[in-house]
Amino acid sequence: MTTLVNFLNAGMSAHTVGLLAGLGLALPWAVGIASLRGVGQSSARLADVLWGGRWHPLAPGAGAALLLPLACLAGLWSGQVLAAALVFVLAYGAGNGLLTITRGIVPLVLFDHRTYGAQVGRLVAPGFVRSACAPVVYAAVIDCAGVAALRLSVGVAVLAFGVALAL
Template sequence: MLQILVWGGSFFLMAVMAGPIIKDTGWASQWVYGALSLSILVSALLAPLTSRLIARHGGRGVLASSGLAVAAGLGLMAASTTLAMFLLAWVVIGLGMALGLYEALFASLGALYGERAGSAITGITLISGFASTLAWPLVALLIEHIGWRATCQVYAVLLALTVAPLYLWALPRGRGSLAKQQTAVAAVVAIDRRIYGLLTTIFALGAVIMTAISVQLVSLLQGLGYSLAAAIGFGALLGPSQVGSRVLQVFARKRHPVWTALISVTLVAMGLLLVALAPGATALGLVLYGAGNGLRAIVRGLLPLALMSPADYVLLMGRMSRPSLIGQALTPLAGGFLLQALGAGGVLATLCSLALLNVLLVGWLIRLVSHASQRPS
């Protein structure tokens, strides 16, 4: 529930709040929407520092402070009378995202429970799949009745009263299982550089594809000839598909996460290819894409945990997430340029190419992991 609150007050907020802000202030839409990109960039820059803090001190205080940081950003946003003040508010929200979203949470769970963190990661990502489903109607309802500024204030109070106290109550003090592993000495990280590079690239490509679809799906489907109502209806298939695949993953915990990664990227590639090449199968394509993307969040947490020690996992989660976050921040701009230059077909062809490349990279990763497991210890 705490993850839903933090995601809803940061990453997912602008989907329903940008329109009222633009209408009320007259600020250019590219600046208002660009504020989210700014916050993601801030999160990317701070992610490695967050991992080091969690490795040294544990994740309890870091996660607790995330709600306070996002609340402070929302308070500043509510009081914004200039565009510069509005952008500063999103810098503060970006700080909260670095302290409290998946990368920080996964690192904290790894620090506390080591190799046993997998079940907790799976359960939390399953519940967090409802973040937009729950946050968007709540925020939209508040905006309709009290306006966007008061909505920011109410949400800020909700975060301040719940996130920090509940994290401090639920999580134990200290570094948990990492206390015995001298994680403060982080100069040497015992992981194959090729595996690390592949993990980072696979996650970054997945993040770029996810962001492009999240931002441009309706426009892409309209470019293929669908009406606005039909495009929105097709988009509604993504949420249930994502949650459904995560439910199925709960029953497949004994499977090595590298195979879940292969299933995830294959479903994403198949789904996008159907949307691009078989318009009559658009609904099926989006269901497959949604299922693959739903597994992606679980893979981000479980696969590195299976391939490195818990100590390295905590230290590297922030560093590994930086290219993904930078890619997410730049994707709306690059996607808009491609849509204008190449049209919907060109954007979909680009996304299909990236998805197929990701399938090949996961295949290479499986070979490396297989060879590594066969070497004598």
């Protein structure tokens, strides 16, 4: 899940403005709306601080992983409906914000706390390599197929959700 989410995050971080503009939003609107991603991230993290202790540690990760494909699906209509662009960016930011937290918690739940450092290292290393490749892959997809990069995002997000459910 970490590897998939890192790939998705790196690709979307580099190309959200371009994708929104490619879907039909005027560039100033695309820049403004894309900047709201941080609001979604911070809001989700605040919600986790306030209410996260009430849930099993894996529950927020599954919920956040569900937000990602729903957000990307909303993104497909971002060029026609301004509200869809807002839902896309805010929900994507919220999902990504929660997954940043759960990325550190999941190994504590699944593995012995004495091997936490080694387990985290093994889990995040492939994600860092994929993260480095993601902006280039997204750029290539955008060059060849335009906003099909958002369909790629939906697919990656659905896979991440499936893995989160399996956990």
